[in-house]
Amino acid sequence: MSTQLPEDDVLKVASLSRLKLSETEVNALGKQMGSVLKYIAMLDELDTESIEPMAHAIEISNVFREDQLQESLPRDKALSNAPQTDGNYFLVPAIL
Amino acid sequence: MSTMSMTASKLLAKMSSGEISSEEITSACLNEISRRDASINAFLSVQQEAALEKAREVDQKRKAGKPLGKLAGIPIALKDNICTEGVNTTCASKMLEHFVPPYDAHIVERLKAADAVLIGKTNQDEFAMGSSTENSAFKTTTNPWNNTCAAGGSSGGSAAAVAAGFAPLALGSDTGGSIRQPASFCGVVGLKPTYGRVSRYGLIAFASSLDQIGPFARDVTDAALIMETIAGKDHRDTTSLDAAVPEFTSKLEQPLENLKVGYVEHLQEEGLHEEVKEATLRALDVYKSLGAELVPIELPHAKYCVATYYIIAPSEASSNLARYDGVHYGYRAKDFENMIDMYAASRGEAFGDEVKRRIMLGTYALSSGYYDAYYLKALKVRRLIRNDFEQAFQSVDIIASPVTPTPAFTIGELVDDPLAMYLADIFTTSANLSGIPGISIPAGFSQNNLPIGLQLLAPPLEEERLLRAARMFERETEWHLKHPK
Amino acid sequence: MDYTVIIGLEVHVQLQTNTKLFCGCSTKFNPDHPNTQTCPVCLGLPGALPVLNREAFHLGMKTGMAINCEIPSFTKWDRKQYYYPDLPKAYQISQFDLPMSQNGWLEIEIDPETRQKKKVGIIRAHLEEDAGKNSHDESGRGQDSKVDLNRCGTPLIEIVSEPDLRSAQEARTYLEELKLLLTYIDVSDCNMQEGSLRCDANVNLHVHKENGETIPTPIVEIKNLNSFRGVEQAIEYEVQRQWNEWQETGLSLKDVPKETRGWDADRGVTLEQRGKEDAADYRYFPDPDLAPVTVTNAERERVFKELCERPAERRARLEERYQLSVYDAAVIIDQGVDFADYFEAVAESSENGKQAANWITQDVLRELKEREMEIAEFPIKPDVLAAILQKVKANEITNNSARTVFQELLNNSKDVPRIEQIQQIIEEKGLGIVSDTGELDAIIQAVVDKNAKAVADFQSGKQAAVGALIGQVMRDIKGADPKMVRQLLIEKMS
Numbered sequence A: 001m002s003t004q005l006p007e008d009d010v011l012k013v014a015s016l017s018r019l020k021l022s023e024t025e026v027n028a029l030g031k032q033m034g035s036v037l038k039y040i041a042m043l044d045e046l047d048t049e050s051i052e053p054m055a056h057a058i059e060i061s062n063v064f065r066e067d068q069l070q071e072s073l074p075r076d077k078a079l080s081n082a083p084q085t086d087g088n089y090f091l092v093p094a095i096l
Numbered sequence B: 001m002s003t004m005s006m007t008a009s010k011l012l013a014k015m016s017s018g019e020i021s022s023e024e025i026t027s028a029c030l031n032e033i034s035r036r037d038a039s040i041n042a043f044l045s046v047q048q049e050a051a052l053e054k055a056r057e058v059d060q061k062r063k064a065g066k067p068l069g070k071l072a073g074i075p076i077a078l079k080d081n082i083c084t085e086g087v088n089t090t091c092a093s094k095m096l097e098h099f100v101p102p103y104d105a106h107i108v109e110r111l112k113a114a115d116a117v118l119i120g121k122t123n124q125d126e127f128a129m130g131s132s133t134e135n136s137a138f139k140t141t142t143n144p145w146n147n148t149c150a151a152g153g154s155s156g157g158s159a160a161a162v163a164a165g166f167a168p169l170a171l172g173s174d175t176g177g178s179i180r181q182p183a184s185f186c187g188v189v190g191l192k193p194t195y196g197r198v199s200r201y202g203l204i205a206f207a208s209s210l211d212q213i214g215p216f217a218r219d220v221t222d223a224a225l226i227m228e229t230i231a232g233k234d235h236r237d238t239t240s241l242d243a244a245v246p247e248f249t250s251k252l253e254q255p256l257e258n259l260k261v262g263y264v265e266h267l268q269e270e271g272l273h274e275e276v277k278e279a280t281l282r283a284l285d286v287y288k289s290l291g292a293e294l295v296p297i298e299l300p301h302a303k304y305c306v307a308t309y310y311i312i313a314p315s316e317a318s319s320n321l322a323r324y325d326g327v328h329y330g331y332r333a334k335d336f337e338n339m340i341d342m343y344a345a346s347r348g349e350a351f352g353d354e355v356k357r358r359i360m361l362g363t364y365a366l367s368s369g370y371y372d373a374y375y376l377k378a379l380k381v382r383r384l385i386r387n388d389f390e391q392a393f394q395s396v397d398i399i400a401s402p403v404t405p406t407p408a409f410t411i412g413e414l415v416d417d418p419l420a421m422y423l424a425d426i427f428t429t430s431a432n433l434s435g436i437p438g439i440s441i442p443a444g445f446s447q448n449n450l451p452i453g454l455q456l457l458a459p460p461l462e463e464e465r466l467l468r469a470a471r472m473f474e475r476e477t478e479w480h481l482k483h484p485k
Numbered sequence C: 001m002d003y004t005v006i007i008g009l010e011v012h013v014q015l016q017t018n019t020k021l022f023c024g025c026s027t028k029f030n031p032d033h034p035n036t037q038t039c040p041v042c043l044g045l046p047g048a049l050p051v052l053n054r055e056a057f058h059l060g061m062k063t064g065m066a067i068n069c070e071i072p073s074f075t076k077w078d079r080k081q082y083y084y085p086d087l088p089k090a091y092q093i094s095q096f097d098l099p100m101s102q103n104g105w106l107e108i109e110i111d112p113e114t115r116q117k118k119k120v121g122i123i124r125a126h127l128e129e130d131a132g133k134n135s136h137d138e139s140g141r142g143q144d145s146k147v148d149l150n151r152c153g154t155p156l157i158e159i160v161s162e163p164d165l166r167s168a169q170e171a172r173t174y175l176e177e178l179k180l181l182l183t184y185i186d187v188s189d190c191n192m193q194e195g196s197l198r199c200d201a202n203v204n205l206h207v208h209k210e211n212g213e214t215i216p217t218p219i220v221e222i223k224n225l226n227s228f229r230g231v232e233q234a235i236e237y238e239v240q241r242q243w244n245e246w247q248e249t250g251l252s253l254k255d256v257p258k259e260t261r262g263w264d265a266d267r268g269v270t271l272e273q274r275g276k277e278d279a280a281d282y283r284y285f286p287d288p289d290l291a292p293v294t295v296t297n298a299e300r301e302r303v304f305k306e307l308c309e310r311p312a313e314r315r316a317r318l319e320e321r322y323q324l325s326v327y328d329a330a331v332i333i334d335q336g337v338d339f340a341d342y343f344e345a346v347a348e349s350s351e352n353g354k355q356a357a358n359w360i361t362q363d364v365l366r367e368l369k370e371r372e373m374e375i376a377e378f379p380i381k382p383d384v385l386a387a388i389l390q391k392v393k394a395n396e397i398t399n400n401s402a403r404t405v406f407q408e409l410l411n412n413s414k415d416v417p418r419i420e421q422i423q424q425i426i427e428e429k430g431l432g433i434v435s436d437t438g439e440l441d442a443i444i445q446a447v448v449d450k451n452a453k454a455v456a457d458f459q460s461g462k463q464a465a466v467g468a469l470i471g472q473v474m475r476d477i478k479g480a481d482p483k484m485v486r487q488l489l490i491e492k493m494s
């Protein structure tokens, strides 16, 4: 069995990831992802049926902040890194 | 000894005795950078004016007898994924080439409050993804010991800056070894604290549950010193720990009594460089000679670390990096057909190969139909890995191991083989997956005169133990006193 | 052949906090100053991190309990990933498999005649952050869209009902009852114009064929309904459309994936929303930046104690305790918690619930409407109104005179009307009922004596003649009860 990830899968993941890829990239990613996924398959050896997943490196809970106002950024700072604005809003190509 | 190879502690002593000023130290660093960084490429930007201004301010405060912060007048370099208000923070990515944060990272606030002199932003792998700094969109950092070799990564610029004498201290981030591995390659001390010990607020995320900020220093004392400034609870980071921060420097010279050093007997033989293995065994002998007990331990799931890591880190990264879409900040493509195309084109053009690779892997692992087999599975194995350490630390105080399977590799050697590059993370990723602290300290040189590091690991929040154990070794050896020409 | 309508609602309600769910920016509705209520966290700037708002979680718990949900002891935060310009992180922090509350119900009245009630199941209610707001170029010339992130990060609770609703009317009633409940327990203002309460409706039909088979039609989700009328009309339209479509195509739920349609209120139709690029794959996973929340029994009890009496319970109690009609009780409850409190205060101290209800649902409510006022701002406080009503009850003034006092207090008081003013007005205007029938008797006799012609007219059958005489008596003795005067006059002349 080839370890290459099929092109359709690569394209589907690229679309979900919002990545426009060249043909060369699609090809290379198919190979590279395939070999990494093959390596990763070693985890299948382990029986993890009864193991709790561990999403955090440390187990903490109930961390809150109080409902107190903090100063917001002035608008010009909020917009300062935006590729396109009209001084009030972020602008994007027509959504509809 | 030249200023450029002195430790921060030494420089602080010289400043307080009036032998040298911060302006002189800072100028010396800046001169060295302008003289030699063209070949090392440690920095992406240097804040010359701001640094000198701060240095003069500190000198004046000192003269006037005003209270000074713990790092007063000491130049520090910051990895370019740490947000600095008003100063370009690029993550070494075309995506953020022109990004100027409107806020400071928590640790930047702390460093400023400690009167440190922020001298510049260092090169790294793009978004901290890589082990060689070759994935920077702008330049490749070379190893100060040999400029055909990699400085390591992803915090290669920070490691090289400290090794090359550009700054006595630097900060980096460590997600799977990105402080310890370049520290090892460049022959300096690199510490990855316990997850949550240092606030991540303002650290541009790669993999949130693994990322941790930590220092590069010329010796263990300096690492302990800067930890006193950067560690501690920050209310803006939920995962920041509410634990007392010891004065790490205070007991540093006291050797640990009845120290039990754990080691894995059959070190990942495959791919482990003979000289690295020898250095590690020599280091164990040093501990033995100091009266420590060497205890063989089992870490049965160690061999699954890389696989586990390369599911969890890319999964989180695929999500963390989704925000770079050309709308609110960052790069926007010039040509596109519609909004969705604008997203895809912007991301396709501005991300480098390694970043794309990891986003793709992570998206795949989280996508419908694969989540259980990859992401969820990895979270479960992560617990097994953590349990191994809990078990091991029942019988030992620290665990010693190599940092990397080989000394610094040649630039370009592994670029086309991502999996081979990933496999080199075998000794470092476990600490990130488990959240425990780890340190890399100089422990030898290869025949080619490349540094070799030793890794020490300790249980969560035991940085003090880790630093004292490291200092015990450092006192007995002279590896840390060597400097590249 | 006929069909059953199957409706489930997903309601997003903005919680009443000062600050956003994960940062300290204001939640104030502020579309006129776009992008002024943002910070690194809600802009999703690189490096910024979320921290959970304690009050938002608390209000979430309160909401969950009010709709009879279980509050599990462990809940966590997940990232729901999709790309849209109003979502700067490209993921929404929400809750996926372990929501903070689940398995509840809300009782609604489905037939006002029979007062038949039904429990609508609630699958879950979870906390999440709102997105910002995109505004599109309406000219159709494809101008740039604008993004305002003021609203981005505002705490929402999403309440997902079981598909238990059987008509557009029921859906509307459910939504109205939910709104009333949430404003009652003070977790949200539910201001629909400002988008504090928004609703998506999942609608399909179960078609019953003659052979006894039941076929479910494809499910349609109608997005972003933001008025009660809109919910009702959109569902009515959609039911008819689906019925027509089924008759044409005969397609069932199994043949067609769930479709999303938008409600066009101007044209009164639901429209297919343009298909998304990929089928939704939100890639939910636990947010590594946020810690889970655990809830103890003690905390549950504490929050439960804070819950005030809910509208349905209070409605029933008012009917029972004050002998109110179903209608009056409903009117009082529907005005909100302050209004009901006002009513109860008056009813208690005037010791006449029915009379209090009449006054409050008529006189007070009319004045509030005319003055565009909330009950809290109404100048006549419950003790003053109760004092007026007590005078009526004690037969000191007539109900009409009480209205005069009420108006006088309302219109001619410099400060907040006081109880002492009531007696002053009664005296100044001579509104007191003359209880000394001797005095009244004398005056009536005098009037009768003076008006022989009117008396004769009356005696010859002209009832209207009494009116003029009543007027004369009332002129001479203020505060007489006209009814009593009329009666005494008639007695005298008969």
Ligand SMILES: [Mg+2]
Pocket: C094, C128, C158
């Ligand atoms: Mg939702």
Ligand SMILES: [Zn+2]
Pocket: C020, C023, C024, C025, C037, C038, C039, C040, C041, C042, C043, C153
């Ligand atoms: Zn904010």
